Amino acid sequence: MDDMMTGVSPLDTAKARRGGAVTDPFACDVLVVGGGAAGLAGALTLVRARRSVLVLDSGHPRNAPAARMHGYLGHDGRSPADLLAEGRAEVAGYGGRLRTGTVVAADRLPEGGFLVRCADGSTVRARRLLVATGLLDELPGVPGLGERWGRDVLHCPYCHGWEVGDQPLAVLADGPLAVHQAQLWRQWSDRVTLLSHTWRLTGEDRESLAARGVVVAEGEVTGLVVAEDRLTGVTLADGATVPCRALVVAPRFTARSGVLSGLGLPTTVLERDGRVIGDCVESDPATGATALPGVWVAGNVTAPMEKVAGAAAQGVRAAVALHADLVAEEIRRAVEAHRAARRGEDQRGGAGQRGGAGAGPRTSARS
Structure with a gap:
């Protein structure tokens, strides 16, 4: 699985400047599965928040057959391929990493986070997942x-x-x-x-x-x-x-949700007038959070009717919510570490006081 673009994450750079090795067992804070408008917009938001981010993309965007996209302010008439190429460059410019690869499965780790397996046999460990795999149009x-x-x-x-x-x-x-x-x-x-x-x-x-x-x-x-x-x-x-x-025509919208189904997150059937027109992954419409802690979704995998601009907006909203969740976890851990350090200081201080009291008064060698 070769890097499409490579770069050192801002998180790793900061650690290197402090002279410490990167010991975090997770390869990244956030693994973004899917490199379309939703995934790249989310990744860009996260790398600008100084998160270590890896984007895995299969290279088969839904709108590949279209020569032009329309209705996206500032990009009307632009090639979808050009938009994605520029988006990848922007993510890489802030230290994000991008690779070509197809995710086939993911497992929740006992210690938290996820282990994601790819079709080429490689694996990635990530603290959080942002899934923006889109959908298939069944004609x-x-x-x-x-x-x-x-x-x-x-x-x-x-x-x-x-x-x-x-x-x-x-x-x-x-x-x-x-x-x-x-x-x-x-x-x-x-x-x-x-x-x-x-x-x-x-x-x-x-x-x-x-x-x-x-x-x-x-x-x-x-x-x-x-x-x-x-x-x-x-x-x-x-x-x-x-x-x-x-x-x-009206295609059937089939969510590309294999990685989510493997984690136990099913799709929801979409119906119109009693007839199934597709399926999607349910999520909070404001944040993209799914029922599975640590997993967010954005774009057509959760909102089949969204166009490019709407999918990108969903990616940003999901990234903001995901980042807030990471901050909350880090606050929790910092408070626990702070309390543990204080307890250690109190215990050492108490032991010193007890040792001094049992030794008796000191006398001079010349007395």
């Missing part, structure tokens, strides 16, 4: 969706709506989000078609769609029509073709 079973995902097979109108505005758009209805999606995307184009596919529309659904000028195309979708590497339409089971320049 509907229509041939060709995976190859076009993030390009002209889309999900979020706030991420991509402007770029396909005023073009013919189609929405795949295979779950309860479809009608809602069609009504949302209608804001960006007046040429929206809802493909009924495998979902049964109610009379109320059809009325609301018709009222907004959304056309309903009946029949199951069997494939995509692509010309010169651009989506031009979809095919239906009866052989008909529905023209479109973008196809909107």
Whole structure:
């Protein structure tokens, strides 16, 4: 498991300047699992708080298929890969360490903290965990969706709506989000078609769609029509073709939560209108704290609907709460050590006083 970027942590630097060896058995204060926007924002906050931090990232970000990201103030239209590269450089610049690696398991240690095992056989010991592993988008079973995902097979109108505005758009209805999606995307184009596919529309659904000028195309979708590497339409089971320049789908959001499940932290099912649309890891919405002491989460692993900016904000909030928890632990230990030292001084002082009283008065050798 090679370092992507290396650096000496501020904590280790401070100890070296005092002339003492680094004897802490933990490799780092905080292990951040996942190097996307949430993980890197959390790591940056922690290294600036002079914590020793290691970021482990598998190198497969959720938004890798997208050429640009949108709606992130100051970064609109920027490549997601460029944002992450700059984030890694910033973390490393403050002494954080970053490695490419896939975490496969984690165990709580009897003395506190965690032992994390990676796919290459290496291990890391950390006092706290910040898990920002994101999620997997499980696409509907229509041939060709995976190859076009993030390009002209889309999900979020706030991420991509402007770029396909005023073009013919189609929405795949295979779950309860479809009608809602069609009504949302209608804001960006007046040429929206809802493909009924495998979902049964109610009379109320059809009325609301018709009222907004959304056309309903009946029949199951069997494939995509692509010309010169651009989506031009979809095919239906009866052989008909529905023209479109973008196809909107609702993936199933599956949390990348293997390391948390191994620690005994299960996922929670997400439902919409009685149908499962994904799962996530529950956490305190204000701090990212999980039900497992010492473990925080941030980003899409706990909030599937968050975009890049929101995921980064969650990473910062979780890092602040995590740092406060470390400070509380250090205060506890410092007070215990201080009290032990005082008890030792009192005991030595008492022994000295008893020894003096039993020796009797001193006499001069010349008397």
